[in-house]
Amino acid sequence: xxxxxxxxxxxxxxxxxxxxxxxxxxxxxxxxxxxxxxxxxxxxxxxxxxxxxxxxxxxxxxxxxxxxxxxxxxxxxxxxxxxxxxxxxxxxxxxxxxxxxxxxxxxxxxxxxxxxxxx
Amino acid sequence: xxxxxxxxxxxxxxxxxxxxxxxxxxxxxxxxxxxxxxxxxxxxxxxxxxxxxxxxxxxxxxxxxxxxxxxxxxxxxxxxxxxxxxxxxxxxxxxxxxxxxxxxxxxxxxxxxxxxxxxxxxxxxxxxxxxxxxxxxxxxxxxxxxxxxxxxxxxxxxxxxxxxxxxxxxxxxxxxxxxxxxxxxxxxxxxxxxxxxxxxxxxxxxxxxxxxxxxxxxxxxxxxxxxxxxxxxxxxxxxxxxxxxxxxxxxxxxxxxxxxxxxxxxxxxxxxxxxxxxxxxxxxxxxxxxxxxxxxxxxxxxxxxxxxxxxxxxxxxxxxxxxxxxxxxxxxxxx
Numbered sequence: 534x535x536x537x538x539x540x541x542x543x544x545x546x547x548x549x550x551x552x553x554x555x556x557x558x559x560x561x562x563x564x565x566x567x568x569x570x571x572x573x574x575x576x577x578x579x580x581x582x583x584x585x586x587x588x589x590x591x592x593x594x595x596x597x598x599x600x601x602x603x604x605x606x607x608x609x610x611x612x613x614x615x616x617x618x619x620x621x622x623x624x625x626x627x628x629x630x631x632x633x634x635x636x637x638x639x640x641x642x643x644x645x646x647x648x649x650x651x652x
Numbered sequence: 653x654x655x656x657x658x659x660x661x662x663x664x665x666x667x668x669x670x671x672x673x674x675x676x677x678x679x680x681x682x683x684x685x686x687x688x689x690x691x692x693x694x695x696x697x698x699x700x701x702x703x704x705x706x707x708x709x710x711x712x713x714x715x716x717x718x719x720x721x722x723x724x725x726x727x728x729x730x731x732x733x734x735x736x737x738x739x740x741x742x743x744x745x746x747x748x749x750x751x752x753x754x755x756x757x758x759x760x761x762x763x764x765x766x767x768x769x770x771x772x773x774x775x776x777x778x779x780x781x782x783x784x785x786x787x788x789x790x791x792x793x794x795x796x797x798x799x800x801x802x803x804x805x806x807x808x809x810x811x812x813x814x815x816x817x818x819x820x821x822x823x824x825x826x827x828x829x830x831x832x833x834x835x836x837x838x839x840x841x842x843x844x845x846x847x848x849x850x851x852x853x854x855x856x857x858x859x860x861x862x863x864x865x866x867x868x869x870x871x872x873x874x875x876x877x878x879x880x881x882x883x884x885x886x887x888x889x890x891x892x893x894x895x896x897x898x899x900x901x902x903x904x905x906x907x908x909x910x911x912x913x914x915x916x917x918x919x920x921x922x923x924x925x926x927x928x929x930x931x932x933x934x935x936x937x938x939x940x941x942x943x944x945x946x947x948x949x950x951x952x953x954x955x956x957x958x959x960x961x962x963x964x965x966x967x968x969x970x971x972x973x974x975x976x977x978x979x980x981x982x983x984x985x986x987x
Binding site for chain 1: 678679681685799801818819833890971
């Protein structure tokens with residue numbers, strides 16, 4: 534367990550160092566000549582007419598995020614069950630069946646309410 | 653890691669603290685994995701261009717080196733020496749951090765991938781969860797890239813990407829459950845170890861769901877909604893150039909490598925194959941490249957989905973299918 538943490542940390546640090554080295558190398562290699570047109574926000578070649586692009590976006594993105602939270606937690610809950618499933622047998626299977634049925638009911642409810650419909 | 657136990661014994665005999673040895677091995681391993689990553693990405697980009705050319709009856713890169721093999725080295729030098737453009741309106745720090753955050757999780761996620769019986773950097777008990785969870789952090793990088801660029805195409809692309817990755821995360825994880833139930837472990841080497849018959853034959857539904865959602869997770873055609881070049885210019889990396897663009901490329905191809913490697917580990921018997929044991933990594937690579945070729949084949953033959961079709965497929969088809977798969981597997985195992 535401790536060695537796993539050491540490995541993870543070393544990988545993270547090495548990754549950061551390699552990224553920094555590549556960015557540094559590219560800084561040495563490249564020439565910088567920023568011009569007005571280059572620094573403009575790209576809009577297919579015409580001057581920027583959109584203004585602030587951070588507009589309101591559709592509520593759907595948020596709702597799908599909520600659905601993910603529900604089902605990802607469910608997934609995390611089922612994983613340990615799946616690992617030991619062989620030794621648990623029928624009882625655990627029926628229990629998980631009830632759990633999944635409740636969630637499927639939720640999904641079906643969202644479906645009927647039109648949450649999954651992208652308009 | 654290979655033969656690390658004998659090295660640890662050696663260390664304790666010579667009075668070297670174990671963490672020093674551990675750290676130095678980890679250092680070497682991480683550099684090796686990075687080098688392999690770089691090589692893999694180069695091979696994949698070359699392969700992608702050649703496969704694309706082949707499907708469209710063209711030659712592809714031919715001029716630099718024998719059949720264009722050196723083209724990619726030329727390309728990466730070109731990308732490294734290109735000017736980094738920071739758009740005037742971009743949020744400086746978010747814009748700079750985003751490509752790193754796309755690349756790093758993909759790289760760290762490779763830590764648990766077993767390519768041979770003892771060829772694995774760290775064999776975690778929760779390897780499967782690790783390999784699902786860590787690369788998923790890359791979504792944050794994609795969203796940051798969109799919001800940092802201050803560009804309408806980038807923002808639309810990043811929002812789509814977030815919605816899509818979020819939607820396919822669920823069926824992808826659920827499709828694996830059947831394999832975990834049969835193998836009785838979430839350790840990747842243990843899953844391969846129990847695969848005397850490939851799990852693709854025991855879990856055909858799981859395999860299909862996993863493959864489709866992996867394609868969606870890695871933003872490959874037909875699910876490349878985040879970067880549809882005909883509507884969103886280039887999606888979330890519209891404003892990026894030079895080295896930072898290279899990191900996005902890296903992240904994407906490493907994700908493809910990791911996805912196909914995971915498919916091989918879970919469904920195609922990992923390193924198992926005829927012949928002596930030292931051929932194990934070769935078998936693994938052959939299977940992995942077969943899956944990668946399949947992904948490229950799909951990319952160059954199928955048109956792109958619309959966003960509503962992508963969402964429908966994820967939530968209304970793949971998710972129920974994955975749950976059904978868990979149900980059937982459980983039922984068969986209980987009876």
